[in-house]
Amino acid sequence: MKRIIISTILIMLCGCTTVSLNPIEKEKISQSFLLTKNEFMLTVKENRKKDIHKFFVNSLKNEIILNNIDKTDLSDILVFVPDNKIEVVSNDRINTLLVLTKGMDSAYFVAVWTRINNTWKILDIYEKQN
Numbered sequence: 001m002k003r004i005i006i007s008t009i010l011i012m013l014c015g016c017t018t019v020s021l022n023p024i025e026k027e028k029i030s031q032s033f034l035l036t037k038n039e040f041m042l043t044v045k046e047n048r049k050k051d052i053h054k055f056f057v058n059s060l061k062n063e064i065i066l067n068n069i070d071k072t073d074l075s076d077i078l079v080f081v082p083d084n085k086i087e088v089v090s091n092d093r094i095n096t097l098l099v100l101t102k103g104m105d106s107a108y109f110v111a112v113w114t115r116i117n118n119t120w121k122i123l124d125i126y127e128k129q130n
Contacts, residue, residue, distance in 0.1 A: 026088040033094050033113065036120035037081050044079045057114065057121045065125065077102045091115070098125065
């Protein structure tokens, strides 16, 4: 009986402890991210493929993405990260919408950014589902 009561209390404590950021902290984090976002979009716009690598965390999935980017001409692809779709998850994690447009076709992705040594990098990208 004691185990059940203690387990219940622990579960309640773990469930109630979340990291919540106040609006001022969220704004600071968002502003620090905007500098990286603008630099990333400029790098893509100028078709500097090797410089794009610094915006990605080293992982197998990201290496595959970067290999495909290296094979693609980025000059006719518009990359857009809307400011109103930046979601501050924690002090070192942000989710954004990433829109890629080529001609009349658009693809929507969710990009998960993480802060490593005060630099924002893409940790994961997955296609946005409706």
